[in-house]
Amino acid sequence: MSRAERTGGGRGRPGRTLSSAAVAIGCVLFLGGFVWAAVLYQPYAVPTDSMAPTVEAGDRVLAERVDGDEVRRGDVVVLLDPMWGNMPVIKRVVGVGGDTVECCDEQGKLTVNGDPVDEPYRLERKRASFASFAAFEASVPEGRLFLLGDHREGSLDSRTRLEDANNGSVPRGAVTGRVDATVWPLGRAGMVERPAGFAGLPGGISRPGPLGPVLAATGVGALLILGGAGYGAIGPVRGKRAGLTHNGGTHG
Numbered sequence: 001m002s003r004a005e006r007t008g009g010g011r012g013r014p015g016r017t018l019s020s021a022a023v024a025i026g027c028v029l030f031l032g033g034f035v036w037a038a039v040l041y042q043p044y045a046v047p048t049d050s051m052a053p054t055v056e057a058g059d060r061v062l063a064e065r066v067d068g069d070e071v072r073r074g075d076v077v078v079l080l081d082p083m084w085g086n087m088p089v090i091k092r093v094v095g096v097g098g099d100t101v102e103c104c105d106e107q108g109k110l111t112v113n114g115d116p117v118d119e120p121y122r123l124e125r126k127r128a129s130f131a132s133f134a135a136f137e138a139s140v141p142e143g144r145l146f147l148l149g150d151h152r153e154g155s156l157d158s159r160t161r162l163e164d165a166n167n168g169s170v171p172r173g174a175v176t177g178r179v180d181a182t183v184w185p186l187g188r189a190g191m192v193e194r195p196a197g198f199a200g201l202p203g204g205i206s207r208p209g210p211l212g213p214v215l216a217a218t219g220v221g222a223l224l225i226l227g228g229a230g231y232g233a234i235g236p237v238r239g240k241r242a243g244l245t246h247n248g249g250t251h252g
Contacts, residue, residue: 063177
């Protein structure tokens with residue numbers, strides 16, 4: 001073997017080692033991201049448009065598996081409760097235990113403990129209509145949640161059960177997840193934001209879920225796999241070309 005071949009081969013070994021390491025790390029991140037997401041999140045199909053435009057009928061969403069005690073005002077939650085037919089229901093939390101939820105003030109806004117809440121996510125807001133088609137006032141018992149749909153004119157929610165002993169509220173234990181993102185259809189894919197309108201109330205709003213870091217880890221893993229595999233395929237070819245060029249120069 002010529003000196004040029006030996007030298008070229010030596011230069012290629014670190015590159016091949018780095019390429020293999022990149023692919024290995026990428027696989028760990030990529031597969032780990034999927035496993036992490038499967039542990040932390042549960043997918044759901046949305047059957048109605050009661051939460052439009054945040055999520056619409058036919059959307060697929062990812063809900064973080066959380067305990068009901070972690071839920072705060074403004075969260076979009078998935079719940080299972082006999083009062084709702086023991087079927088997964090997606091609604092927005094607008095009141096927690098101890099709150100008085102009322103609609104509407106002179107500007108047509110929902111109020112929580114007398115404080116008006118800005119709700120830019122509401123479908124009817126575009127028409128400057130009231131936050132509810134009918135006036136109501138409800139006191140939320142401790143350990144329970146008052147729920148409304150974002151499409152107020154088309155949502156069966158806590159307002160329709162105001163006559164029961166708990167003023168239409170549901171127990172925190174009924175919550176099975178907090179919706180973090182819409183994933184299908186792709187044209188509507190995106191994160192579900194925490195609404196700032198509830199931030200000034202006691203307890204504030206929930207922090208963003210871990211979906212962002214999960215997606216970042218998966219994306220970095222995919223890039224490392226593609227980059228490492230690409231270098232592994234191109235590197236030997238470049239090394240051979242370099243060796244041929246070097247040998248040609250020697251004979252010349």
